[in-house]
Amino acid sequence: MAEITAEEVLARFEELSLLESEFEDVELEMIRKSHALTTPLYKKRAATISKIPHFWALVFEQSPPEVDNFIQPSDSKVFAECLSTFSVSRFEIDDSAGSPRSFTITFGFNENDYFEDRVLEKKFWFRKAVDGVDGWEGLVSEPVKIRWKKGQDLTGGLTDAAFALCEARKKLAKSGAANGKAKAKAKAKAKETELPEYKALAQKIEAGEDASNSFFAWFGFVSSWRWVSAEESAEATKIEAARKEKRKNGEKVDEEEEKDDEDDQIDFQEVEVFPQGDELATILAEDMWPSAIKYFKHAHEADDDDQLSDLEVEEFDEDDESDGEIDIRGLVGKGRHSKASGSSESPPPKKQRKN
Amino acid sequence: MAEITAEEVLARFEELSLLESEFEDVELEMIRKSHALTTPLYKKRAATISKIPHFWALVFEQSPPEVDNFIQPSDSKVFAECLSTFSVSRFEIDDSAGSPRSFTITFGFNENDYFEDRVLEKKFWFRKAVDGVDGWEGLVSEPVKIRWKKGQDLTGGLTDAAFALCEARKKLAKSGAANGKAKAKAKAKAKETELPEYKALAQKIEAGEDASNSFFAWFGFVSSWRWVSAEESAEATKIEAARKEKRKNGEKVDEEEEKDDEDDQIDFQEVEVFPQGDELATILAEDMWPSAIKYFKHAHEADDDDQLSDLEVEEFDEDDESDGEIDIRGLVGKGRHSKASGSSESPPPKKQRKN
Numbered sequence: 001m002a003e004i005t006a007e008e009v010l011a012r013f014e015e016l017s018l019l020e021s022e023f024e025d026v027e028l029e030m031i032r033k034s035h036a037l038t039t040p041l042y043k044k045r046a047a048t049i050s051k052i053p054h055f056w057a058l059v060f061e062q063s064p065p066e067v068d069n070f071i072q073p074s075d076s077k078v079f080a081e082c083l084s085t086f087s088v089s090r091f092e093i094d095d096s097a098g099s100p101r102s103f104t105i106t107f108g109f110n111e112n113d114y115f116e117d118r119v120l121e122k123k124f125w126f127r128k129a130v131d132g133v134d135g136w137e138g139l140v141s142e143p144v145k146i147r148w149k150k151g152q153d154l155t156g157g158l159t160d161a162a163f164a165l166c167e168a169r170k171k172l173a174k175s176g177a178a179n180g181k182a183k184a185k186a187k188a189k190a191k192e193t194e195l196p197e198y199k200a201l202a203q204k205i206e207a208g209e210d211a212s213n214s215f216f217a218w219f220g221f222v223s224s225w226r227w228v229s230a231e232e233s234a235e236a237t238k239i240e241a242a243r244k245e246k247r248k249n250g251e252k253v254d255e256e257e258e259k260d261d262e263d264d265q266i267d268f269q270e271v272e273v274f275p276q277g278d279e280l281a282t283i284l285a286e287d288m289w290p291s292a293i294k295y296f297k298h299a300h301e302a303d304d305d306d307q308l309s310d311l312e313v314e315e316f317d318e319d320d321e322s323d324g325e326i327d328i329r330g331l332v333g334k335g336r337h338s339k340a341s342g343s344s345e346s347p348p349p350k351k352q353r354k355n
Numbered sequence: 356m357a358e359i360t361a362e363e364v365l366a367r368f369e370e371l372s373l374l375e376s377e378f379e380d381v382e383l384e385m386i387r388k389s390h391a392l393t394t395p396l397y398k399k400r401a402a403t404i405s406k407i408p409h410f411w412a413l414v415f416e417q418s419p420p421e422v423d424n425f426i427q428p429s430d431s432k433v434f435a436e437c438l439s440t441f442s443v444s445r446f447e448i449d450d451s452a453g454s455p456r457s458f459t460i461t462f463g464f465n466e467n468d469y470f471e472d473r474v475l476e477k478k479f480w481f482r483k484a485v486d487g488v489d490g491w492e493g494l495v496s497e498p499v500k501i502r503w504k505k506g507q508d509l510t511g512g513l514t515d516a517a518f519a520l521c522e523a524r525k526k527l528a529k530s531g532a533a534n535g536k537a538k539a540k541a542k543a544k545a546k547e548t549e550l551p552e553y554k555a556l557a558q559k560i561e562a563g564e565d566a567s568n569s570f571f572a573w574f575g576f577v578s579s580w581r582w583v584s585a586e587e588s589a590e591a592t593k594i595e596a597a598r599k600e601k602r603k604n605g606e607k608v609d610e611e612e613e614k615d616d617e618d619d620q621i622d623f624q625e626v627e628v629f630p631q632g633d634e635l636a637t638i639l640a641e642d643m644w645p646s647a648i649k650y651f652k653h654a655h656e657a658d659d660d661d662q663l664s665d666l667e668v669e670e671f672d673e674d675d676e677s678d679g680e681i682d683i684r685g686l687v688g689k690g691r692h693s694k695a696s697g698s699s700e701s702p703p704p705k706k707q708r709k710n
Contacts, residue, residue: 004406004407004408008406009407012403012406012407015403016400016403016648016651016652019396019399019400019403019648020648020649022396022399023393023396023645023648026389026392026393026396029392030385030388030389030392033385033388034381034385037381037384037385038378038381041374041377041378041381044374044377045371045374048367048370048371048374051359051363051367052359052364052367053359290378293371293374293375293378294375296371297371
């Protein structure tokens with residue numbers, strides 16, 4: 001292959017960057033298309049599921065390690081006792097100012113001993129930061145307030161503290177906005193670390209490793225980097241679109257502007273109660289939600305499985321067997337499919353579907 | 356929630372199975388749609404890539420662990436020296452008898468010291484086995500003959516042995532087909548294990564652990580379970596469609612038929628030269644191929660990275676630096692992007708794109 005000059009390398013980079021944004025457009029189009037085609041199916045599924053007791057608890061018992069690792073026995077107990085519904089929706093699918101990558105995850109609960117809420121809903125916005133040509137982009141969220149009953153908080157106060165900081169941040173941002181523009185914004189950011197709510201949360205995270213292990217701490221997640229507002233994301237999108245236009249016209253794209261170092265001086269993760277919250281949310285939305293039937297069938301196939309037995313035992317521990325309570329093993333183990341799991345010689349249940 | 360009878364459980368299972376097949380139809384539709392939208396972009400990308408020396412070698416250097424774990428230093432050397440093109444195509448996308456999930460992976464090479472071939476092309480067929488209601492389905496492939504130059508076979512004869520067994524199998528299947536039908540087929544299968552090519556390959560695999568570690572052994576992959584023919588898959592698809600029709604009409608679906616135990620007595624994996632070949636193929640087709648630009652940019656961002664330095668060193672070891680050979684680091688390290696990697700304080704390169 002012939003030699004290539006530095007100038008040619010730059011030109012090729014520009015072509016590749018333009019192509020990347022064209023691939024991204026197709027991906028967004030595909031998310032919209034998939035949403036349109038699957039929405040009626042998810043409705044039908046929900047109708048069927050509503051007639052199957054403990055469906056979602058069983059699905060969560062069979063969740064892949066990436067989810068299961070975050071579910072403690074005490075979380076599992078809550079799911080088994082009162083998780084009634086689970087759903088994912090794309091709330092910005094037709095919103096030109098938003099992203100089809102944004103989604104809401106909603107958990108429905110029966111009345112229970114742990115918290116007052118019957119619904120816990122967590123929103124994830126897909127946003128871009130104004131930081132250089134290849135600035136950060138990803139999911140950000142606001143902490144959800146869980147109204148824990150007395151002495152029942154599985155997160156040891158983490159969700160409360162995360163929620164309190166979020167509220168304090170909002171107030172600060174408002175006062176910053178009143179003062180107007182960039183310098184004031186930077187100042188507000190710096191001030192954030194001085195908020196009593198910031199210090200309280202940072203200390204809580206540093207001190208209490210155990211409590212933060214609860215799945216429910218995930219409701220307090222903000223970002224794997226830092227919070228990015230809708231306004232910032234809109235600005236970043238505008239900048240990106242302008243760059244794309246230039247690339248299309250074969251114009252040179254400006255070098256990254258000297259950026260404010262403010263961000264680099266703050267360790268935002270100091271107050272993040274669930275650092276992998278975006279990854280967990282993505283698996284919930286893109287694997288657990290679309291593949292729920294598969295996991296439910298696994299639960300049934302695994303009727304000799306330890307986990308399922310545990311779930312069953314818990315059920316029986318707490319309720320009188322004779323009072324008409326659901327026998328989870330009976331629900332999933334007595335279908336015609338149980339035959340297959342009885343034969344250890346049958347072909348492997350493994351399926352290759354991801355191609 | 357009210358109690359539920361065993362009969363109701365069965366009815367719900369049927370509803371869920373019907374829904375699963377409807378979701379599957381949507382997925383296939385989405386693969387076709389995505390194919391239509393991305394094909395022109397992949398063409399444009401190939402045109403740009405053809406102007407960037409060592410593009411694919413750099414992409415493979417940056418591959419995720421699921422791929423990288425299979426690339427030995429000696430494989431990496433081959434890629435760095437002569438890998439010229441890489442592509443994925445969906446050869447059954449519009450074939451009603453085939454599957455949009457089937458694909459071909461094609462590697463192009465410059466003339467080299469290792470093998471005579473300039474193109475190594477591996478096909479993966481998505482097929483269903485006739486084995487019960489929830490029978491196996493997945494990717495199967497035929498071993499590819501690599502014309503290794505003398506003393507250069509990185510697989511220690513594995514690809515040759517896998518290819519030889521495949522040819523012998525085909526002859527056996529033909530004679531079986533001449534005798535006609537099921538019993539003869541079962542007999543032929545049993546005979547397979549008695550083929551000298553079968554024994555030779557089984558022994559080779561058992562004996563030579565080291566050789567099988569080469570990435571190139573992947574070209575010998577057949578199946579993570581057993582080979583499934585087009586005819587068998589067509590039959591399985593027909594049975595599945597009939598079951599779906601019954602479910603739609605609310606009819607009871609027949610129990611799984613008593614199945615031939617023949618399969619259970621053979622350990623097909625005894626002659627599989629690359630047990631995870633389907634998983635590797637899937638990652639190549641669904642991650643490396645669509646995300647190649649991202650990996651290429653990583654290669655450039657990682658210009659202080661050890662791996663890349665190794666690649667560069669190899670280049671310089673073998674060629675005189677002054678004779679106009681490509682400086683890989685120069686190619687990827689002198690773009691405007693190098694600035695970002697120089698600043699250790701810049702925001703994390705991590706991107707959240709999978710939602």
